[in-house]
């Protein structure tokens with residue numbers, strides 16, 4: 001854990017207490033069986049907003065707390081631990097897009113609402129089912145967008161879509177020209193193919209040349225935070241399980257073969273934490289972001305992947321049951337691994353940045 | 357660690373930086389630029405050139421080879437901040453730290469913590485001046501990972517101990533002046549029968565026999581003690597406290613083995629640079645073999661995550677005081693990555709990366725081969741990777757044998 005300031009420690013402790021007490025995995029089970037397509041509990045999201053979590057990166061003048069990325073990451077990590085379903089990551093990223101490239105009017109219109117949780121934003125970037133950082137299917141013409149984004153997260157609850165087109169990023173409001181087809185993924189969260197048909201958009205014109213990359217780097221780091229929380233939770237749960245399950249008249253934790261696998265995972269998660277925190281620190285410092293984001297997301301991908309598989313294996317048969325939580329993490333993990341760049345895609349990007 | 361507490365800063369950072377620059381301008385011999393002494397403890401001492409000697413003495417007089425150690429024992433007495441400035445300025449002019457070895461890496465910090473005032477005044481200053489070489493007498497033929505099984509006996513003879521037994525794998529034993537040793541003072545208790553004793557290597561009855569390693573050199577020895585008389589003042593801590601002190605020293609060893617020190621100095625140029633030199637590149641100067649390029653990126657990303665972890669551990673240690681159990685994790689991760697890197701470098705270089713000696717290879721290439729082989733030791737010594745896993749599982753994760 002990075003050395004935190006008092007503000008950050010308070011924020012993290014608050015998030016930890018709330019998620020453990022008010023939003024354990026049983027809450028996610030309720031949401032899942034509730035059948036609401038948004039796949040989160042609006043009342044819970046409102047509570048999170050009231051605690052200030054939806055506006056952590058947003059400047060104070062626009063209703064946020066301006067605590068920065070490290071602080072946002074701490075909250076997201078805690079939410080990840082209990083698989084708390086909410087559009088907080090998507091909405092924070094939508095806010096960051098507007099912060100990066102919005103004009104004063106756009107900022108004044110949307111940031112306070114996103115920060116207060118009154119509006120929900122999400123990213124509609126990829127034109128393909130596999131993220132490749134390219135936008136080749138969605139066209140903008142005369143301020144109207146046309147195209148289909150096959151997998152948009154948190155689409156059902158979103159009020160605005162930060163939409164990538166051949167003419168850069170646009171804010172598109174739900175409603176006119178926007179239609180959703182639900183796509184049910186293994187993680188049971190909200191995903192939809194979003195089709196824009198001459199949908200009116202408001203261009204985010206004030207950004208840097210590499211706006212899309214900058215936004216994606218933020219998405220990579222924040223997604224990695226959620227994965228960090230999940231990996232830690234799987235590890236902790238598995239360790240607890242090994243310490244109580246008895247076979248051959250011994251608790252499983254005393255078998256060296258299993259001890260060494262846990263020691264390996266422990267080391268991997270230590271590196272994952274450093275890589276993720278390195279990404280957050282780069283965002284806060286505004287320096288070395290592309291590299292740090294690659295390191296954060298690739299490390300998170302690879303570690304989460306391994307931990308989710310090992311966690312299930314070490315639970316034995318019980319790990320295969322829907323009644324046990326560890327399977328939820330596995331299913332959610334794969335969505336997040338695919339988000340904003342697989343390890344292969346990002347290694348290539350890392351090599352390009354380093355001119356390998 | 358009270359003895360390593362940060363002293364009050366004496367001068368402002370800018371003044372200090374100026375002081376360092378002046379010192380370097382005056383004392384650092386330009387012909388030593390870019391040289392290092394990091395491998396000297398591996399391959400044995402080379403003849404010290406007059407310039408090297410002058411540089412060691414200048415640094416030693418300042419105590420700047422051990423910058424944060426207390427000045428009263430010959431250390432630099434610098435704050436961490438000042439030590440960082442010193443490092444930066446030395447790096448700028450390509451100056452290496454001429455003061456090193458086991459005395460600096462492990463024995464000194466341990467003695468500062470556990471030694472008596474008299475012992476500190478006797479042993480620390482020569483370490484700071486780089487005058488005395490220390491070696492580590494821990495392992496024995498039947499006490500490797502199971503170190504506490506050691507049998508070398510120190511018998512109480514009133515005013516001295518009489519030591520008999522055999523140590524092995526003693527790195528640098530043939531060149532060392534002194535040995536910090538774990539010996540048995542009580543046969544009835546495996547752990548509490550162990551004591552920490554300092555032995556002069558030129559005492560009567562000490563015999564060393566070098567052992568040849570797969571990398572071709574003989575940097576370590578079998579060490580035999582036959583009726584060696586050791587004065588009682590050379591006992592560190594109490595009788596029976598050796599296991600506690602000895603383990604503490606291993607934490608320092610691990611921290612050094614993983615992060616900075618030997619491994620980092622073996623790294624040198626980036627793998628991508630090596631690849632661009634040895635394999636085909638595209639017109640844009642990129643590595644043409646995309647699979648190889650991908651594997652290099654994979655390694656570099658993991659290496660990055662490791663460096664961030666080492667840095668984080670340092671920051672956490674600073675916040676909480678002293679080395680921590682994370683040293684086991686760092687040792688295990690850093691040594692594995694170091695080995696992977698060496699293997700990948702060979703794969704990149706082809707046969708050019710396997711040169712043993714003679715014509716057709718650059719000095720660097722030959723060093724690389726030896727370094728690759730020597731590097732295999734890093735997951736064995738200082739507590740093997742498997743032993744680190746045991747430590748992590750049992751002490752950090754609480755996966756105990758008896759629950």
Ligand SMILES: Cc1cc2nc3c(=O)[nH]c(=O)nc-3n(C[C@H](O)[C@H](O)[C@H](O)COP(=O)(O)OP(=O)(O)OC[C@H]3O[C@@H](n4cnc5c(N)ncnc54)[C@H](O)[C@@H]3O)c2cc1C
Pocket residue numbers: 491492493494495496499500501502524525526527528576733736737738739740741742743746
């Ligand atoms: C280059 C080099 C320099 C060295 N320098 C010094 C020195 O200066 N001073 C000194 O005192 N010693 C030194 N050593 C010795 C080193 O500390 C020992 O080699 C090390 O402790 C391992 O002991 P061993 O060689 O007896 O292997 P063993 O303990 O016999 O181990 C053999 C294998 O079994 C594994 N193993 C052992 N116990 C367990 C267990 N409980 N669970 C799972 N796996 C296990 C080990 O990891 C290893 O893979 C050096 C070694 C090398 C290679």
